[in-house]
Amino acid sequence: xxxxxxxxxxxxxxxxxxxxxxxxxxxxxxxxxxxxxxxxxxxxxxxxxxxxxxxxxxxxxxxxxxxxxxxxxxxxxxxxxxxxxxxxxxxxxxxxxxxxxxxxxxxxxxxxxxxxxxxxxxxxxxxxxxxxxxxxxxxxxxxxxxxxxxxxxxxxxxxxxxxxxxxxxxxxxxxxxxxxxxxxxxxxxxxxxxxxxxxxxxxxxxxxxxxxxxxxxxxxxxxxxxxxxxxxxxxxxxxxxxxxxxxxxxxxxxxxxxxxxxxxxxxxxxxxxxxxxxxxxxxxxxxxxxxxxxxxxxxxxxxxxxxxxxxxxxxxxxxxxxxxxxxxxxxxxxxxxxxxxxxxxxxxxxxxxxxxxxxxxxxxxxxxxxxxxxxxxxxxxxxxxxxxxxxxxxxxxxxxxxxxxxxxxxxxxxxxxxxxxxxxxxxxxxxxxxxxxxxxxxxxxxxxxxxxxxxxxxxxxxxxxxxxxxxxxxxxxxxxxxxxxxxxxxxxxxxxxxxxxxxxxxxxxxxxxxxxxxxxxxxxxxxxxxxxxxxxxxxxxxxxxxxxxxxxxxxxxxxxxxxxxxxxxxxxx
Numbered sequence: 001x002x003x004x005x006x007x008x009x010x011x012x013x014x015x016x017x018x019x020x021x022x023x024x025x026x027x028x029x030x031x032x033x034x035x036x037x038x039x040x041x042x043x044x045x046x047x048x049x050x051x052x053x054x055x056x057x058x059x060x061x062x063x064x065x066x067x068x069x070x071x072x073x074x075x076x077x078x079x080x081x082x083x084x085x086x087x088x089x090x091x092x093x094x095x096x097x098x099x100x101x102x103x104x105x106x107x108x109x110x111x112x113x114x115x116x117x118x119x120x121x122x123x124x125x126x127x128x129x130x131x132x133x134x135x136x137x138x139x140x141x142x143x144x145x146x147x148x149x150x151x152x153x154x155x156x157x158x159x160x161x162x163x164x165x166x167x168x169x170x171x172x173x174x175x176x177x178x179x180x181x182x183x184x185x186x187x188x189x190x191x192x193x194x195x196x197x198x199x200x201x202x203x204x205x206x207x208x209x210x211x212x213x214x215x216x217x218x219x220x221x222x223x224x225x226x227x228x229x230x231x232x233x234x235x236x237x238x239x240x241x242x243x244x245x246x247x248x249x250x251x252x253x254x255x256x257x258x259x260x261x262x263x264x265x266x267x268x269x270x271x272x273x274x275x276x277x278x279x280x281x282x283x284x285x286x287x288x289x290x291x292x293x294x295x296x297x298x299x300x301x302x303x304x305x306x307x308x309x310x311x312x313x314x315x316x317x318x319x320x321x322x323x324x325x326x327x328x329x330x331x332x333x334x335x336x337x338x339x340x341x342x343x344x345x346x347x348x349x350x351x352x353x354x355x356x357x358x359x360x361x362x363x364x365x366x367x368x369x370x371x372x373x374x375x376x377x378x379x380x381x382x383x384x385x386x387x388x389x390x391x392x393x394x395x396x397x398x399x400x401x402x403x404x405x406x407x408x409x410x411x412x413x414x415x416x417x418x419x420x421x422x423x424x425x426x427x428x429x430x431x432x433x434x435x436x437x438x439x440x441x442x443x444x445x446x447x448x449x450x451x452x453x454x455x456x457x458x459x460x461x462x463x464x465x466x467x468x469x470x471x472x473x474x475x476x477x478x479x480x481x482x483x484x485x486x487x488x489x490x491x492x493x494x495x496x497x498x499x500x501x502x503x504x505x506x507x508x509x510x511x512x513x514x515x516x517x518x519x520x521x522x523x524x525x526x527x528x529x530x531x532x533x534x535x536x537x538x539x540x541x542x543x544x545x546x547x548x549x550x551x552x553x554x555x556x557x558x559x560x561x562x563x564x565x566x567x568x569x570x571x572x573x
Contacts, residue, residue, distance in 0.1 A: 097524025
């Protein structure tokens with residue numbers, strides 16, 4: 001059960017008695033700017049037939065969405081799935097807390113209903129994003145799509161002729177429902193590794209000799225001599241990738257997670273689930289193409305391999321300078337030797353001043369110890385507490401409790417909590433508006449075996465300053481000295497990797513960290529979680545309550561139906 005039905009009458013009474021001004025819902029005559037419909041269908045994709053695949057507007061990935069900085073776009077999301085709730089999250093965009101699309105901030109959309117999301121990208125947020133379902137489960141493996149925020153005025157700070165989206169997703173041979181069931185079962189059953197990594201919804205498999213529209217590599221068509229902006233967007237559920245392009249070893253990173261960076265020349269890219277990078281991609285000239293053809297090269301493969309997994313999977317797409325054929329299959333021999341580690345994020349620098357807060361402004365440091373616990377079931381716990389909709393969920397979304405000032409569902413002030421920062425009763429981390437937090441994600445050996453994994457951690461509601469990462473335990477003094485020695489201001493990110501620095505250690509031993517600095521500015525309730533979907537289902541989520549009711553009252557209520565519920569009480573998510 002997603003929510004406690006018995007608590008609903010109390011919540012409704014609280015909503016009715018609230019003195020905060022109410023929003024006026026959109027009426028039946030309202031016409032949204034965009035419509036997304038979530039459904040489930042049996043499809044053939046990347047050479048395999050799959051049942052009950054979550055789609056958006058009938059496809060996976062869904063359509064590209066283009067938004068403007070500062071402009072509000074109303075996107076109506078319909079739930080056409082017969083037996084499950086859905087929501088929609090605008091990954092990386094700092095939206096109103098009511099529009100974030102997670103089940104800690106809204107009632108989910110029940111079957112047959114819809115919700116109007118008002119999405120307003122802030123000024124200065126032009127960049128690459130994506131949208132995906134954020135209700136419980138594996139929907140987001142396929143219910144996703146690219147989203148681009150464009151400048152409201154002027155041009156991007158880098159010149160290019162056109163852009164191309166390289167949208168990365170994982171594929172599994174099992175159904176979402178089967179995977180979800182195994183992840184929360186006793187005995188535990190793992191999802192299995194990915195069967196393929198798709199580019200723009202396409203790929204092939206190694207033993208296929210006959211191409212078809214549903215069994216062929218994605219073809220990225222270019223024109224000779226042009227400069228392109230390649231938007232690499234990883235909506236992968238598990239895969240951490242090393243990626244390169246045959247015959248095009250000179251790319252320049254210009255954007256990471258929606259923030260422009262100083263140009264950084266790379267020959268290959270490392271990208272985790274939830275991360276986005278834009279690179280300038282320099283197409284070959286007509287003369288260079290002629291020389292390649294004379295040497296027998298007529299196509300150029302994008303090659304990807306998975307990192308930090310028990311088995312390495314390699315996938316491909318094709319760069320073409322002619323009309324796509326729809327018949328491209330995997331090469332007989334991979335053309336590239338990709339590195340296992342590149343760590344390009346250490347070398348990124350913001351394009352312009354980004355108001356990085358110095359160490360002297362930090363009000364609190366919160367250490368979050370991440371650990372896998374194996375005991376029949378397998379869970380991921382943060383400071384000893386897992387959080388997921390299966391393992392722990394309040395009677396109503398936390399954000400609505402904040403709106404109604406239902407303190408029984410909210411944490412006490414952070415000053416009354418231990419140094420771990422978590423309230424064990426609500427399993428939330430409170431913070432006051434105006435604080436500057438230093439959040440340290442500490443990887444530790446699993447119990448009892450000491451295993452380690454890598455994790456792409458994503459923050460809702462705010463971009464943080466990435467302080468870097470390292471092996472062992474976090475040392476604030478040493479890291480501050482490193483930042484000063486490098487002379488590079490940290491970039492703003494919303495998804496960064498907590499790396500593993502070995503396969504195993506002893507149980508509970510600190511074995512790698514990632515540190516952030518975050519200004520608490522946006523009232524609301526915001527998840528910070530691993531973006532590996534399996535790990536989320538297994539408990540790798542933290543929930544942050546920024547501000548109190550008075551702070552939330554400064555945020556206008558949108559005009560969305562069902563904003564104040566009670567929805568989502570009749571089916572599981």
